Amino acid sequence: MNMNTNKHIDVALELLKESPLKVTNQRNDIIRILFKNGNCHFTAEDVHCEVQKLGLNISLATVYNCLNQFTKHKILKSVKTSCDKIYFDTNVTSHHHFFCKTTSQLIDIDSKNIKFSKLPKIPGGKKLQSVEVVVNITD
Amino acid sequence: MNMNTNKHIDVALELLKESPLKVTNQRNDIIRILFKNGNCHFTAEDVHCEVQKLGLNISLATVYNCLNQFTKHKILKSVKTSCDKIYFDTNVTSHHHFFCKTTSQLIDIDSKNIKFSKLPKIPGGKKLQSVEVVVNITD
DNA sequence: ATCGTAAATTAGAATTATTCTAATTTAATG
DNA sequence: CATTAAATTAGAATAATTCTAATTTACGAT
Structure with a gap:
C-alpha cells in the first residue's frame, strides 16, 4: 500500500475517464487525495489544505469546480448538515x-x-x- | 378572524412573555407575522419582506436577532435543507x-x-x- | 504530430446569507 | 422615575461559495 494508487483511487479514476469530463492533472491529483483512504467526508477547504500540504499548485476555485463536477457526474456525493459547510462524500x-x-x-x-x-x-x-x-x- | 390576533399568535405571545426575553414592539410585530397562518416556514428575508410590506420599520439585523432568540427559547425551530438558507418553522x-x-x-x-x-x-x-x-x- | 476548439484553470472580484460592532434606545425592576 | 441590562440599528465584517475574464490545456479531427 501507500504507493499513491489503490482500489478506491483506481475506481474513481476510471469513473472520471468514462465521464464526459476531461482528465487533467488537477483532477487526477484531487481524486488521489479524496480516495486515498476509502470512504471519507471532506469540505472544499479540507481538500485545498491537503493540496497545499502536498506542495501541489491547485487553486481553491479549481478545487470547488472539481468537487462540483465530480458530484454532478456521480464520482462524489454532497451532504448538507446543520453546519454551514458543504461536505463531499466519497x-x-x-x-x-x-x-x-x-x-x-x-x-x-x-x-x-x-x-x-x-x-x-x-x-x-x-x-x-x-x-x-x-x-x-x-x- | 383577520383581526391580527388568533390562537397561534396568542400562544406565541404567551411563550414570549414567559421567556426571559424582553417584550418589545418589534418582537410582538414579528410574532404576529410569523404565526398569522398557523404552521409556516420562513427565511429571515421572507420575514423582512413582510415587515416592509406592512410598513413596519424593523431592521434586517433585528429580524435575525429575533428569529435566533425565538429559536433559542423554543418559540421557533430552525430547519436546514439542501439549499443555502436557514428556514424557521413555527x-x-x-x-x-x-x-x-x-x-x-x-x-x-x-x-x-x-x-x-x-x-x-x-x-x-x-x-x-x-x-x-x-x-x-x-x- | 499539429490544429482547432471547447473545456479547464486561475487570481481575484463578486455574491449571498448571516453575524458582528458600537452607538443609541428601550423595557422592566426596584 | 432612575437604573441598567437587554434590544435595536445601520453599516461593516465574515465566511463559504460562485463568478469573471484571461490564459492554458486536453483531445478528437486533420
Missing part, C-alpha cells in the same frame, strides 16, 4: 449519516441499518427523489 | 419535512407519519440528540 451509494454537533464530524450509516415501517404519502403532483436521514449526536 | 413539535428541490418549498411531515423499524447503534461515547428525516421531492 461514498456514492445510497446511505445516511450521523452528524456530531460537538465535533462537526460526519459518519456514514449504511442503508441496511435504517429501515422505515412507515413513510408519508408524497404530496400530489410531486415525485419522490430521496430520503435523507441525519442522526444528530453529541459528545 | 411548528416546534418534533416532526420531519418534505423539501421540494424544484420550488425550494418545505412541507411538514407529522412524526406519526414516519416510523423506523431499525435505527443504527450510536457510536461509542456519543449521545443521541435527534433524528431528522428530509424527504426530497421534485415536480
Whole structure:
C-alpha cells in the first residue's frame, strides 16, 4: 500500500475517464487525495489544505469546480448538515449519516441499518427523489 | 378572524412573555407575522419582506436577532435543507419535512407519519440528540 | 504530430446569507 | 422615575461559495 494508487483511487479514476469530463492533472491529483483512504467526508477547504500540504499548485476555485463536477457526474456525493459547510462524500451509494454537533464530524450509516415501517404519502403532483436521514449526536 | 390576533399568535405571545426575553414592539410585530397562518416556514428575508410590506420599520439585523432568540427559547425551530438558507418553522413539535428541490418549498411531515423499524447503534461515547428525516421531492 | 476548439484553470472580484460592532434606545425592576 | 441590562440599528465584517475574464490545456479531427 501507500504507493499513491489503490482500489478506491483506481475506481474513481476510471469513473472520471468514462465521464464526459476531461482528465487533467488537477483532477487526477484531487481524486488521489479524496480516495486515498476509502470512504471519507471532506469540505472544499479540507481538500485545498491537503493540496497545499502536498506542495501541489491547485487553486481553491479549481478545487470547488472539481468537487462540483465530480458530484454532478456521480464520482462524489454532497451532504448538507446543520453546519454551514458543504461536505463531499466519497461514498456514492445510497446511505445516511450521523452528524456530531460537538465535533462537526460526519459518519456514514449504511442503508441496511435504517429501515422505515412507515413513510408519508408524497404530496400530489410531486415525485419522490430521496430520503435523507441525519442522526444528530453529541459528545 | 383577520383581526391580527388568533390562537397561534396568542400562544406565541404567551411563550414570549414567559421567556426571559424582553417584550418589545418589534418582537410582538414579528410574532404576529410569523404565526398569522398557523404552521409556516420562513427565511429571515421572507420575514423582512413582510415587515416592509406592512410598513413596519424593523431592521434586517433585528429580524435575525429575533428569529435566533425565538429559536433559542423554543418559540421557533430552525430547519436546514439542501439549499443555502436557514428556514424557521413555527411548528416546534418534533416532526420531519418534505423539501421540494424544484420550488425550494418545505412541507411538514407529522412524526406519526414516519416510523423506523431499525435505527443504527450510536457510536461509542456519543449521545443521541435527534433524528431528522428530509424527504426530497421534485415536480 | 499539429490544429482547432471547447473545456479547464486561475487570481481575484463578486455574491449571498448571516453575524458582528458600537452607538443609541428601550423595557422592566426596584 | 432612575437604573441598567437587554434590544435595536445601520453599516461593516465574515465566511463559504460562485463568478469573471484571461490564459492554458486536453483531445478528437486533420
